[in-house]
Amino acid sequence: MAKHDYFRQPKLLILYASYGEGHVQAARAIRDALEEQGNYRTVLIDLMAESHPWLNEMTRKFYQQSYTRLPALYGWVYGVTRPMKHNSLFGGLLHSLGRDKIKRIMAQEKPDAVIHTFPLFALPSLNRRSLLFGNPPSYAVITDFDLHRRWVHPDIERYYVATDDLKQELGMLGIRSTSVHVSGIPLKRGFHNVAPNLEIFRKFGLDPAQPTILLMAGAQGVMPHIGKLCSGLLEEHPSVQIALVCGRNEKLRHTVERRFAHHPHGSRLHLFGYVEQIHELMSISTCLVTKPGGVTLSEGIAAGLPIFIYRPVPGQEKQNAVYLQSKGAAVICRKPEQLIASLLSVINDPERLSSSKACLNSLQFTESAAESIARDILSRIQSGRSLFSTV
Missing domain, CATH: 3.40.50.2000 (Glycogen Phosphorylase B;)
Known part of the structure; x- marks a missing residue:
């Protein structure tokens, strides 16, 4: 130039x-x-x-x-x-x-x-x-x-x-x-032009034959009951795999790593810190569990991921969650058992999965x-x- x-x-x-x-x-x-x-x-x-x-x-x-x-x-x-x-x-x-x-x-x-x-x-x-x-x-x-x-x-x-x-x-x-x-x-680059492929699965160590629950604990890794959520999902579904993004909370990552080191289903739990190319990980996921920040929710919408929000705190994030739930684009859960049941009901039911994606499509933009x-x-x-x- x-x-x-x-x-x-x-x-x-x-x-x-x-x-x-x-x-x-x-x-x-x-x-x-x-x-x-x-x-x-x-x-x-x-x-x-x-x-x-x-x-x-x-x-x-x-x-x-x-x-x-x-x-x-x-x-x-x-x-x-x-x-x-x-x-x-x-x-x-x-x-x-x-x-x-x-x-x-x-x-x-x-x-x-x-x-x-x-x-x-x-x-x-x-x-x-x-x-x-x-x-x-x-x-x-x-x-x-x-x-x-x-x-x-x-x-x-x-x-x-x-x-x-x-x-x-x-x-x-x-x-x-x-x-x-x-x-x-x-949103950062990539959300409008990434498609799932085997190379991305290999990059994150995930099995393309298994449904993937992407669990994002927030940039500071503050979502509660993460260990209980992971354990319940792994035990309730014989093939589901979890991609847990701990953000910048290294303490959380090490705590979860120790807890599941000898867990009988621990091999299906994949731990990550802060993921720069989050659009790639979203492209190969089946559902998203997240804190309801505006940007993260928009990322989930752009990726077409059914969104599950766990215990949103009062303030703008709770308002975000309530709005998306009113549009059929998100599910709010307040107890671990409720979240696990809601996730598995969508993963196990193709019609519910398709219906959820249709609601997400109504909130997407072409540009x-x-x-x-x-x-x-x-x-x-x-x-x-x-x-x-x-x-």
């Missing part, structure tokens, strides 16, 4: 946060999609970490601890703040975080547009007349199936959402239909969300440039 071509490309700034993997993965997926469409001028910044490193670390730990040890507290906070407005006392405080930093970043980077994959709207909440770096549009990519009002701000020019239901909900809050694009949730978002944003920037050039 010639140097002059590079600098003629629009420059995009993507702001994310590290509260869970979804916001980071969405940011990277959009960056990759922009590059696939020939635009390489994208800057990713964790605004909270850059502007308030100490507060960021403290709140991330609080999020993880309350989420796993005090889920009722986390759910209460989520519920209480869900209807808040951008100009409420608490909403204004949240959106004020990072203002000084974003001013410096904007002055340095001078982007043509800013994309948010986390609702920290320090830039939109600034008084635009005081800015020395122009007035670039701000876009929001909502990474859940539930709408928290923290995502809603009058200075967001365009929203990218997972479903038509979210678009309608934004409409009821006064957001114009033309300002909302139903794109799906951005990947990241590609759709990247194309839409580049088109809007180009249209703006063309309009400016004619004035």
Whole structure:
């Protein structure tokens, strides 16, 4: 690429946060999609970490601890703040975080547009007349199936959402239909062009003749009762195999490994840490058991996997789970025995398996969300440039 071509490309700034993997993965997926469409001028910044490193670390730990040890507290906070407005006392405080930093970043980077994959709207909440770096549009990519009002701000020019239901909900809050694009949730490369084959089975050490239950414990490996779930599934089904993804929780992986080292059916349990090419593992699986994060659920939908959600904690993940269950695309289970029975009923019944996949198909998109978002944003920037050039 010639140097002059590079600098003629629009420059995009993507702001994310590290509260869970979804916001980071969405940011990277959009960056990759922009590059696939020939635009390489994208800057990713964790605004909270850059502007308030100490507060960021403290709140991330609080999020993880309350989420796993005090889920009722986390759910209460989520519920209480869900209807808040951008100009409420608490909403204004949240959106004020990072203002000084974003001013410096904007002055340095001078982007043509800013994309948010986390609702920290320090830039939109600034008084635009005081800015020395122009007035670039701000876009929001909502990474859940539930709408928290923290995502809603009058200075967001365009929203990218997972479903038509979210678009309608934004409409009821006064957001114009033309300002909302139903794109799906951005996923990493591979989910729209991978097909199961023997090479992938060999790569993960799985038997293509056996049904595979993909059990994802979350990036931090926090799903409860994993040992009991694995033991029950292995004992109840004579040929089922389990692919257990422990994420970055090495302690969980070693604990499960020790527990099943001498188990009579332990050879059918396959343990993995964090799997970068998760789309490949999903492509050879029969069912998915997971925490209901927006990105992981979207991955399961894209892969056409019947989704089983175990004990969703209150907050956005429970809302995600309830929404997908209402569409027939997921089953929520609260006891190990219930989950095991639900899984086996689908695996043993081709008609139920087919029906579940049909519900998933209704939520799929023909184009990947990241590609759709990247194309839409580049088109809007180009249209703006063309309009400016004619004035």
